[in-house]
Amino acid sequence: MTSPVKTRREGAVLEITLDRPKANAIDLQTSRLLGETFAAFRDDPDLRVAIITGEGSKFFCPGWDLKAAADGDDVDGDYGVGGFGGLQELRDMNKPVIAAVNGICCGGGLELALSADIILAADHASFALPEITSGTVADAASIKLPKRIPYHIAMEMLFTGRWLDAEEANRWGFVNRIHAADDLMAQAWDMARKLASGPPLVFAAIKEIVRDSEDSKFQDAMNRITKRQLKTVDVLYGSEDNAEGARAFTEKRDPVWKGR
Structure with missing residues (x-):
């Protein structure tokens, strides 16, 4: 079967x-x-x-x-x-x-x-x-x-x-x-x-932010993001990919995303 x-x-x-x-x-x-x-x-x-x-x-x-x-x-x-x-x-x-x-x-x-x-x-x-x-x-x-x-x-x-x-x-x-x-x-x-081919850590942060903020007031949601209280956001802001995005922009090349 x-x-x-x-x-x-x-x-x-x-x-x-x-x-x-x-x-x-x-x-x-x-x-x-x-x-x-x-x-x-x-x-x-x-x-x-x-x-x-x-x-x-x-x-x-x-x-x-x-x-x-x-x-x-x-x-x-x-x-x-x-x-x-x-x-x-x-x-x-x-x-x-x-x-x-x-x-x-x-x-x-x-x-x-x-x-x-x-x-x-x-x-x-x-x-x-x-x-x-x-x-x-x-x-x-x-x-x-x-x-x-x-x-x-x-x-x-x-x-x-x-x-x-x-x-x-x-x-x-x-x-x-x-x-x-x-x-x-x-x-x-x-x-x-x-x-x-895009940045997986950014996608993860986007999806968690969207879910978490669905029934939240704007400022409450922003506070959770800026204080890195969402796991995916905290991982993203301390990641190699976050630094890679900035480097690739200044070096005028395509970024290489590693998901870490």
């Missing part, structure tokens, strides 16, 4: 592909495997960027596997490290993650995409939160989505379950870019390689 989570590693980039025919839906086993995969990526010092995508051209991910639930999978069961989909509750994920949305992206699949830092979409991709029609709540999306796109659009999606095509998702700032379907993964890899 093949694994529902496939990986491809090239240099400092890890591609993670959800592969569960027919629709790439996530059951408990798959969620745990995704969590283990993302945690291993997080903890590997040689990996700097991850891409999450779905197998095929029709589905990115429709979320929870309702058939598995009907067969006994507990919707409130153990999703594994990182919670549902392995990413949205994973602690200390301080590396860039790109979602390459290659088709239908709804429910928990949309929540998985929202957990990435950058979302690239195929031109035929579509997005929705249909939980309302099943008498349940899209919990993580209810927290995240109104902070990412205009409040009224987010609430309409949550209240009605209506679908957005890629063009509308892009218009509301839901996705970063739209690409032709056959060019999506090449574009995702181009972006991943570009990020992988």
Whole structure:
């Protein structure tokens, strides 16, 4: 039996592909495997960027596997490290993650995409939160989505379950870019390689600052940064890479980032 989570590693980039025919839906086993995969990526010092995508051209991910639930999978069961989909509750994920949305992206699949830092979409991709029609709540999306796109659009999606095509998702700032379907993964890899050549300690500091300051007053957040109370910021300010950036600028050359 093949694994529902496939990986491809090239240099400092890890591609993670959800592969569960027919629709790439996530059951408990798959969620745990995704969590283990993302945690291993997080903890590997040689990996700097991850891409999450779905197998095929029709589905990115429709979320929870309702058939598995009907067969006994507990919707409130153990999703594994990182919670549902392995990413949205994973602690200390301080590396860039790109979602390459290659088709239908709804429910928990949309929540998985929202957990990435950058979302690239195929031109035929579509997005929705249909939980309302099943008498349940899209919990993580209810927290995240109104902070990412205009409040009224987010609430309409949550209240009605209506679908957005890629063009509308892009218009509301839901996705970063739209690409032709056959060019999506090449574009995702181009972006991943570009990020992988960047300063990993700075990326880590950016992600922790964004998380830590989400519900903070501006001055409180700034005080934590300037006092080096955030671990990633403290590491960055005392690092070789921090000094290298200044040296490379004065020497008019490209910096060589070592991640230390």
